[in-house]
Amino acid sequence: MEDLTELESGAEHLRLVLAVGEIGVWDLDTVTGKAWRSLRHDQIFGYDRLLPSWSYEDFLGHVVDEDRAAVDETYGAALANKQDWSFDCRILRADGELRWIAAVGRFLKDPESGHERIIGHVMDITERKEAEDRLRLLTSELNHRTRNMLSVLQGMVRMSARRADSVAELERSLLGRMEALSRSHALSVQLSESALRVWDVIDSAVSPFAPDPERFVVTGATGATLEPKIAESLSLALYELTTNAIKYGALSHEQGRVSVEVSRLAPGRAQVVWRESGGPRVAPPERSGFGSTLLRSILRADEGEVRIDYAETGVTCVIELPVGHDAAESARATRGEARLEGRRVMVVEDEFLIAISLEMALSEQGALVEGPYTKLAEARQAVSTRPDAAVLDVRLGTESSLPLARDLAALGVPLLFVTGNVDGEELKQEFPDSEVLSKPVSEDRVVAELKRLIERHG
Numbered sequence: 059m060e061d062l063t064e065l066e067s068g069a070e071h072l073r074l075v076l077a078v079g080e081i082g083v084w085d086l087d088t089v090t091g092k093a094w095r096s097l098r099h100d101q102i103f104g105y106d107r108l109l110p111s112w113s114y115e116d117f118l119g120h121v122v123d124e125d126r127a128a129v130d131e132t133y134g135a136a137l138a139n140k141q142d143w144s145f146d147c148r149i150l151r152a153d154g155e156l157r158w159i160a161a162v163g164r165f166l167k168d169p170e171s172g173h174e175r176i177i178g179h180v181m182d183i184t185e186r187k188e189a190e191d192r193l194r195l196l197t198s199e200l201n202h203r204t205r206n207m208l209s210v211l212q213g214m215v216r217m218s219a220r221r222a223d224s225v226a227e228l229e230r231s232l233l234g235r236m237e238a239l240s241r242s243h244a245l246s247v248q249l250s251e252s253a254l255r256v257w258d259v260i261d262s263a264v265s266p267f268a269p270d271p272e273r274f275v276v277t278g279a280t281g282a283t284l285e286p287k288i289a290e291s292l293s294l295a296l297y298e299l300t301t302n303a304i305k306y307g308a309l310s311h312e313q314g315r316v317s318v319e320v321s322r323l324a325p326g327r328a329q330v331v332w333r334e335s336g337g338p339r340v341a342p343p344e345r346s347g348f349g350s351t352l353l354r355s356i357l358r359a360d361e362g363e364v365r366i367d368y369a370e371t372g373v374t375c376v377i378e379l380p381v382g383h384d385a386a387e388s389a390r391a392t393r394g395e396a397r398l399e400g401r402r403v404m405v406v407e408d409e410f411l412i413a414i415s416l417e418m419a420l421s422e423q424g425a426l427v428e429g430p431y432t433k434l435a436e437a438r439q440a441v442s443t444r445p446d447a448a449v450l451d452v453r454l455g456t457e458s459s460l461p462l463a464r465d466l467a468a469l470g471v472p473l474l475f476v477t478g479n480v481d482g483e484e485l486k487q488e489f490p491d492s493e494v495l496s497k498p499v500s501e502d503r504v505v506a507e508l509k510r511l512i513e514r515h516g
Contacts, residue, residue: 104151154442263296278320283382308337334372399424419501
């Protein structure tokens, strides 16, 4: 084989760089609007082979509606100012897949034709955008959790300081409450992908005190599920009630008893009744306890309520709070008249049992379920079918479903996010027409919200 000339060697090196970097190159004549491209350029736009021709209008036709005006504006500015052209945008490929691209072009004047040209390159940056989304999501979630935890700790310090008569007492009360908060938080993280039951919260809050099962009885609808922030508040309140019962109430006396009864009030509502008996005579405290104060402040936004009766025979605390449904109730609720008859609903959920439960619940309502998809790539390949609605878990293992959500939103598909670790307010900012449910959530709640969402979108 003959040695390559220096020019040929440089050209071969350039081709290698473009191939390894999966970079498409193009040369656009701004007068005629026609463009020369490399094969990789057309492959980025979803074509298996090089098309016979390509123009600026062909390119613009692939840009999604929401990005088209901005891209065209940058092109016009590049021509008017005879400057370089660069942009990021979303495109709908020939095969129906929605992707992100980045392009950079250099403004030149052809010495032979006198035509102005822009030559440049284009790259598929979808994976980079998804990585940025995941990082933004993780950072946002960390900031949100940190702010919430600091607020809780501030309130904990203030309330403990008001009630402590010494530094030693303040230390003991603070450490105890922080341990209770830590147990509740650990429980929320452990069970965030399934269901945080009332029983789990009661057991986590009370078990460190090892109460005698003969003197501490829990009954009722303890399978009802709770959102993590409600569970955290209930855990702290139960810790406060338990420590007070041990120090001053029923559990400070050998004959004392505590019963905790959980009962349903209505769909989505439950009542937890803490009742002490057989202990010393009770007198109302001069100051409100930390647990009940925290619970009142947090549940107010969720239409919850706390009532404490300091009767002489024993303390009774009634806590009304929002709950989900247990598995049996969810199955009953989703049976009956079909509300989603014939609707095609995409389900994206990486937790197998949750995905199957959703599929069954939606199918029983007459919906035609697409999926469930457990991986982002599989779901994005199905976007071109344009479902009537989509139920999306935001976190799919190490991936984020937000790129998929943007694909669907660009096509006008109603979105219902069901997530256990993402700020709903931030999701609503980017997807204002969507609905957000926090895990754990019952299947019948998903069905009801999905029906309302579809009806609202016509």
